Amino acid sequence: MKEDKIPMLGDEQVNKMLKKAKRKSVIKQIIISAIVTLVLVPTMFLGINHLSNRSYINMSFEIDDINKITRPNTQLVETMIRYGLFGGEAEYTAYKVIEGIPVPLGKENYEYNFLNNFSRKDKFNVIKVPEGESGISYHINSMQRDMQFYHPMKRYSAYQNDAKIMGRYPGKVAEMAISFDKPYSIDEIQKMLPNGVNPAWYWVDTYENPEKLDSPDSSLEVYGIAHNSNNVDPKNDFLVSIEKGYKEEGRYKREYKRVYDVLRGGNEKPTEDDVHIIGVVVTGKTEDLTKLNGQAFARAVVLGAMAEDLH
Numbered sequence: 379m380k381e382d383k384i385p386m387l388g389d390e391q392v393n394k395m396l397k398k399a400k401r402k403s404v405i406k407q408i409i410i411s412a413i414v415t416l417v418l419v420p421t422m423f424l425g426i427n428h429l430s431n432r433s434y435i436n437m438s439f440e441i442d443d444i445n446k447i448t449r450p451n452t453q454l455v456e457t458m459i460r461y462g463l464f465g466g467e468a469e470y471t472a473y474k475v476i477e478g479i480p481v482p483l484g485k486e487n488y489e490y491n492f493l494n495n496f497s498r499k500d501k502f503n504v505i506k507v508p509e510g511e512s513g514i515s516y517h518i519n520s521m522q523r524d525m526q527f528y529h530p531m532k533r534y535s536a537y538q539n540d541a542k543i544m545g546r547y548p549g550k551v552a553e554m555a556i557s558f559d560k561p562y563s564i565d566e567i568q569k570m571l572p573n574g575v576n577p578a579w580y581w582v583d584t585y586e587n588p589e590k591l592d593s594p595d596s597s598l599e600v601y602g603i604a605h606n607s608n609n610v611d612p613k614n615d616f617l618v619s620i621e622k623g624y625k626e627e628g629r630y631k632r633e634y635k636r637v638y639d640v641l642r643g644g645n646e647k648p649t650e651d652d653v654h655i656i657g658v659v660v661t662g663k664t665e666d667l668t669k670l671n672g673q674a675f676a677r678a679v680v681l682g683a684m685a686e687d688l689h
Contacts, residue, residue: 429492430465437468437488437496440628446604447619450525450579450597450659451475451553452483465491474683476661477551481685484519496629502598512536515596522683525555526594527581530656530677534594540681541671544664553578553661553682555597558675561654564611570675574666577605581657582616584637597682601637613653663687
């Protein structure tokens, strides 16, 4: 019986086969890489774009929510948005409404990224000009006056009373911050304000140790809620805003928690009885705002923004 002979391959043939197999492997890897790239890269870009859009939406909601309970009688409107792959920028215009007249305060710019972070690019710049005993504060973007707030539990060396100087500004409308001598209810406030003096924003006591305050607070440091034109007590709105911010994982969560804890004291959660109104921002014609001079409930009356009376 004859033995089958196994053909032997030469080195040259082996090398050719190895090179051919290697080429096939390389081509296969290139094709796989191209397919993965074509699928993965667009998916990655779409994913990042989705995260950026979500971050922008979250930023918009957070800015709107915090503005509801801070910055007295101030509103924001988005005027420009710049989208980018990994984030973007949003520009807002801040303004006040005084007796139906819009008063611009300037631009505010925020930037965000796809990681759900955002920050304000510019600063809340307020300058103080020497005048009187404590000086006058102005917003640097608009050069409108910044209102100051005096806590009723703190004894200050001097109190500002701009009601007595309103006669210098005929034909104007203005806002003023009234700091009370004690907390008052919304009904009490509305009844004790003179005719022509209209509530716009209520200052809420959110201080743990007010006696330790060094000076009056600026409008950038106080919390409160806008007056409801339907004459509905806004205390519940304030509590809803604070609790919402406290429960959500947002940029201002720590401050929401601080206010929430101050309001509730040792209780499980705060109630409307824990929301104490210690001041009010009012608007009116300058001739009506002079009526605030000498009012027993007003420990301090500080002028804010002002505009021409166009009515």
